[in-house]
Amino acid sequence: MTASAQRCWEDVQEGEELKGFSLELTMTRMVLQVSGTQDFYPIHHDQAFARTAGHEDIFINTGFIRGCLCRLLTDWMGRDGFLKSLGFQMRRPNLLGEAIAVRGRVKTKRPEGRVDLEVWIENGRDAAVTVPGSASVVLPTRS
């Protein structure tokens, strides 16, 4: 999203897909995750610790997941949009070595610039939705 690409409420269509993005969860990305979130709980960077807790491997943390969903929405809204709410459920871990796709769709247009959306993260391993969510944004109007 650039400063000039401002989306207005009138531009939005119900059912419209958001341009999403994908990320490979390489070890470097996992290190970026710790740097970016400052979440040092070892389950997100220490494979031995994760396995003793019963997990297959280390997995991305809440800060990374919500950051992905937030980026999806702020890229789409433009600079004058306002993210009003975001909720999500972390149903399955996204593990080191996997790839994720961050996606969204416009659900409902409401008065006063409000737009409700479905957002989610898919896991590249089996295209399963690992993180379903919903969001509401306020977009500028032309009137």
Add this chain to the structure above:
Amino acid sequence: MPYDIKVVKRQWEGHETPLRWGRYPVEHEPIRRHCHMLDDANPLFIEEGRCPPVLVDFFASRGSWPPGDFDILGLVRRIPTPGDRLINLNQEFEWFQSVSVGDRLGAKHKVAAIHQRGTKLDPLSVWIRTETTIVNQREEVVAVRTNQILVHRTPEEIVTGVSRA
């Protein structure tokens, strides 16, 4: 003495922490690190210093290291549970205004609900829901966050029947 979820609920549900101010003001470098993590090149964040909405609780916290008192960790750790391994399950945010570099944020937390319900990780898993209110330097609410965390034992602790509470 066996773990009694009813006692824990009675003692902890409704517990509130006082407002505590973030250890650091909203700074540009953590915003950039957050963006780099996600390949997010949005100039509003990277160049102009607007805080990505999902980072407000980070700046309202006491700092990430040492980790014991980060965000709700200190509160969750005080609640008796059979295990001590944590997994976040759900999170919901509602925002009321924007935050930028130079703002000062603070937070208070409330234990909204505690339940014990078995999971595939641990039949004695405990679910803790918290509500966090984040304010700016004028004590205006900038966001409200609800979080659901699961506390469980390790497979080894389950096999040996260990319970920390």
